[in-house]
Amino acid sequence: MPAKSKxxxxAAGAALAAKRGKIKKSELKGASTGMEKSMSExxxxxxxxxxxxxxxxxxxHR
Structure with a gap:
């Protein structure tokens, strides 16, 4: 599922970095927090x- 916007x-890149342990999960903001929890690597x-x-x-928005 490719991203629809920049x-x-x-946000997906930030969530991926947190999931891989490159940044702390506490550093995530906004949509990236939910993405990290709900999506696979x-x-x-x-x-x-x-x-x-x-x-x-x-x-x-639709």
Whole structure:
């Protein structure tokens, strides 16, 4: 499941870093906190590794 926006991708990257132990979980803010708890390392990697070119900064709410 690729990220729909740059901000979602950044949050997934932060959550992935915390899951791998590169940063403390207490340093996470906002959506990355929930992502770290609810998503697997594979899912976070897929979301964070997609290309950013052409993505909006924030996803539109639906």
């Amino acid at each position: 901000s979602q991708q950044k 594979k899912e976070l990697h897929e979301m964070a590794s997609a290309k950013r070119k052409g993505k909006p900064e924030h996803a539109a």
